[in-house]
Amino acid sequence: MPKRLPLRVHAHTVRGFRAAAAERHRDAGVLAAHGRRTAAVYLWGYVAEMVLKAAYFSAFGYRPDEAITRADLEAARRLAPSVGLTWAENLHNVHAWGQLLVRTRAGVPGLAYPNPLFPSRVAATTFRIAQLWSEVLRYHENVAYTHEVRRVADAVGWLFDSSGEL
Amino acid sequence: MPVKRRTIGGASTRPPDVLVRDLVAELKGTKEFGQPLVEVETFERTGLVGVTVVWDRLEPLSDAQRTAVILEAFTQAFGDPGPGGVAFALGLTVAEAVEAGKIPFALVASPRASDAISPERVRAVLDEFGGTSPAAGGLPALRFAGRDEAEACRAKLVEFLPGSDAIWTITQDVGRPDW
Numbered sequence: 001m002p003k004r005l006p007l008r009v010h011a012h013t014v015r016g017f018r019a020a021a022a023e024r025h026r027d028a029g030v031l032a033a034h035g036r037r038t039a040a041v042y043l044w045g046y047v048a049e050m051v052l053k054a055a056y057f058s059a060f061g062y063r064p065d066e067a068i069t070r071a072d073l074e075a076a077r078r079l080a081p082s083v084g085l086t087w088a089e090n091l092h093n094v095h096a097w098g099q100l101l102v103r104t105r106a107g108v109p110g111l112a113y114p115n116p117l118f119p120s121r122v123a124a125t126t127f128r129i130a131q132l133w134s135e136v137l138r139y140h141e142n143v144a145y146t147h148e149v150r151r152v153a154d155a156v157g158w159l160f161d162s163s164g165e166l
Numbered sequence: 167m168p169v170k171r172r173t174i175g176g177a178s179t180r181p182p183d184v185l186v187r188d189l190v191a192e193l194k195g196t197k198e199f200g201q202p203l204v205e206v207e208t209f210e211r212t213g214l215v216g217v218t219v220v221w222d223r224l225e226p227l228s229d230a231q232r233t234a235v236i237l238e239a240f241t242q243a244f245g246d247p248g249p250g251g252v253a254f255a256l257g258l259t260v261a262e263a264v265e266a267g268k269i270p271f272a273l274v275a276s277p278r279a280s281d282a283i284s285p286e287r288v289r290a291v292l293d294e295f296g297g298t299s300p301a302a303g304g305l306p307a308l309r310f311a312g313r314d315e316a317e318a319c320r321a322k323l324v325e326f327l328p329g330s331d332a333i334w335t336i337t338q339d340v341g342r343p344d345w
Binding site: 124130 | 207232257
């Protein structure tokens with residue numbers, strides 16, 4: 001008998017985050033195209049979160065299929081103060097993940113980006129996404145404006161397309 | 167039929183000269199309070215620096231333009247940092263920096279009608295100190311990354327406006343609930 005969907009999911013991994021980001025990116029595009037604007041924004045936020053988590057753990061030596069546990073995510077957040085970052089909210093904070101990635105790369109010899117334009121854009125883009133996205137959107141009936149959908153789509157699209165450079 | 171050609175919305179990231187010039191002056195200045203608030207963080211193990219500028223004058227610019235203004239001004243003020251000198255350059259308005267949690271402390275004024283100092287005078291002083299007017303109206307507020315800076319500014323304001331001790335309040339933002 002085939003396993004049910006929740007039983008088929010595997011541990012979080014870099015590869016898994018990237019694959020899931022691609023799936024949800026496609027889903028969000030379909031939702032946006034059919035006028036389901038808040039749902040599209042909602043999924044795009046998770047795309048950004050997964051792209052950033054994959055980039056962070058990949059940069060710091062996790063193999064593509066190495067499990068990323070809840071403890072690993074918490075440990076990453078605990079490192080935030082060591083790179084000058086105050087992480088006040090939960091682990092869905094897209095801007096905090098963006099900053100953690102940029103700042104940790106800046107602080108670790110050999111991991112810095114080759115020029116400041118790209119990481120500056122990462123920091124700015126994740127802030128723009130965080131301005132329009134929260135994981136609690138699912139609990140509310142509000143409908144995203146079309147300009148909000150466009151801004152999130154553009155920002156997340158750039159982040160997704162830049163996955164290989166993150 | 168005449169054909170008119172024009173280019174709309176070029177994606178130039180060339181930094182506006184006037185903003186670069188003014189930011190250079192601010193970077194070289196010794197102002198204690200107000201905008202722009204410039205944070206230069208050095209990453210000890212690499213020597214790279216991260217630059218964040220909080221300045222309402224950046225508001226009309228795109229993020230890429232803001233970065234260009236900061237990098238250009240930083241270079242003009244302190245010389246070419248060389249390859250790898252600046253790790254990132256981020257420009258935010260005061261409202262955006264508040265939203266990003268970078269300046270959670272606010273110094274707000276609550277003058278009463280019975281106070282000897284008029285609200286107009288308080289407003290003028292707050293403007294001079296770089297206060298930002300809230301969208302909902304009311305007196306401008308001053309924003310800080312830490313309580314110590316806010317306390318120091320309050321002391322300066324009392325020096326500036328003798329007898330104003332009671333009108334200043336320091337508040338701190340709290341995070342959003344995550345449920």
